[in-house]
Amino acid sequence: MADHYIDKKMYYHDTDAGGVVYYARYLEHLEEGRFEFCLSKGVNIAESAKEGAIFPVVHFEIDYKSPARYGDQVRIFTSIEKTGFSSIHFLQEIKKGDMALIKAKTVLACVNEALKPRAIPDKIKQALKKA
Amino acid sequence: MADHYIDKKMYYHDTDAGGVVYYARYLEHLEEGRFEFCLSKGVNIAESAKEGAIFPVVHFEIDYKSPARYGDQVRIFTSIEKTGFSSIHFLQEIKKGDMALIKAKTVLACVNEALKPRAIPDKIKQALKKA
Amino acid sequence: MADHYIDKKMYYHDTDAGGVVYYARYLEHLEEGRFEFCLSKGVNIAESAKEGAIFPVVHFEIDYKSPARYGDQVRIFTSIEKTGFSSIHFLQEIKKGDMALIKAKTVLACVNEALKPRAIPDKIKQALKKA
C-alpha cells in the first residue's frame, strides 16, 4: 500500500446535484495528494516550475467505485509506480475508512517552459526514488 | 469520426497558473459534450434522473496531447463506442482547428436512486442507438 | 436595461448537493459575460494582458434572488456603470426567462504585470465608452 496520505473533508463545493462529489473534483484532490507526496520527499513542484521543470498531466485514468458525500472525511493515498526519463507515473487511491472510493493513475511529463519534453532534474528524480 | 460536436471557448476560469486549461476542467467540457450529444438524440439526462435512471461516471481515461489556452475556441466531438445492459461507453475528442488536444473515454453506469445498477431504460437505449 | 447578453445552459458541474447552481459558479458565468461584452466592443481582455494591461477583480458583490438548476437556460446581461482612471464598474444580471436570478456588481482594476495600478489603455477606454 501507498506510504503517503493526506486527509481531506468533502465540502459543498465538491458536490453536484446528484448529492455526491462531482467526478472532476477528485482530480483536484488527487493533485493535492501528489503535491504533498512530492513535498514530503523534499520536492516542491510549485518551485520547480520557476526553475524550468514543469510537470503537466499527459495521461490520467480513474475508476469510481463508490461516491463520497458532503461532509465525508476521506484519505488520499499516493505512491509512485515508476519514473522514466521525462515521466512520472503515480498510483493513487481515495478511501473513506476501509472503503475504496477511487483508484487512479496519473502520468506526468516533465517539460520546459516551451512545453517540450526534458529530463527530470536529477535532484528531483533522486528525491522521489526515496519513496 | 464522431457525428456530434459542440463548440466552446476557454475562459479565465478554465485556466491555471501554467497558463493553460487545468487538467480537471476538460472533464466539465466533456460532460457538456455528452449531455448535448444525448439531447441531440432526444435523451435529456437531467430529466431521466428524476425518473430514476441516473448515469454516474464509473470509469474515465484521458490523454492530454496539447494544451488549450485562455480565449481558445475548441470543438468537442462525442460518439458512443458501445452500450451494455447498464453501461454506456463514450469516446470523445477535443480539437482546436485540426489539432487534437484531448482524447477521452468515459464509461457511465445506469443506476437507480439507491445507486444500484439497473437496466438502461429502453427508450434511452433505442434513442442512443440511432447515433 | 443592459445592451449585451450571452446565453448559457447550466450543467451538472455547475450544481451542488442542494440541487441548484453553487454560489461560486455564477462568478464564472459572470466572467464569461464580461469577456464577451468587452469583445463585442472590440476589446480582447485575453490579448490586453499580453500587452501589460491586466484587469483583476478588486471588488464584487452579488444578490442571489432565485436559484438556477441543472439543465436551465439562463441569460447573462452585462453593462458598464462607470469607468475610472484605472477601474471599470460592471453591472450584471442573470435571468431565466423573465425571472431575475442574480444581480451582481464587479469592479475591475487595471494593473500592470507587477500588479500595480495603471491607467486603462486609451484604446480600451474609448472602445468601452461606445457601450
Place this chain on the structure above:
Amino acid sequence: MADHYIDKKMYYHDTDAGGVVYYARYLEHLEEGRFEFCLSKGVNIAESAKEGAIFPVVHFEIDYKSPARYGDQVRIFTSIEKTGFSSIHFLQEIKKGDMALIKAKTVLACVNEALKPRAIPDKIKQALKKA
C-alpha cells in the same frame, strides 16, 4: 478579530492564467471556513439540511486586497456579525501571514426544502450565539 480560523494551502487548481488564485475560488475557501466555524460551535450544516433547515447564500460581497499564489499558506478567519429571524451574517478575512488578502461578508438565509424562508432552528441559533 475573529475567534475562529482554518489554515489552507493554495494548490494549482485554485489558480488561473494570471498566476494567482482565481476570484471565484475564494468563495469555496470561505465556504469551508463557515462550515468549520459552525462545526466548532456544534452545528453541522450538512446534517441540518437533512432536517429541513437549508442555508443558501443570498448576499455576498468581497474585497480583493492582495492575491494568493500557488503554494501559499493562508488563514481564513470567520466570525458572525449578527443573526436575524432567518438570516446569518458572516464576516470573514483571509490572511497570508500578517497581510490581509480578502475581506468578505456573506448573508445566509434559512429556508426549508421548498426554499421558503423559515426560522433558524433554535438549537442552531443558540449554538452560534456562543460565538
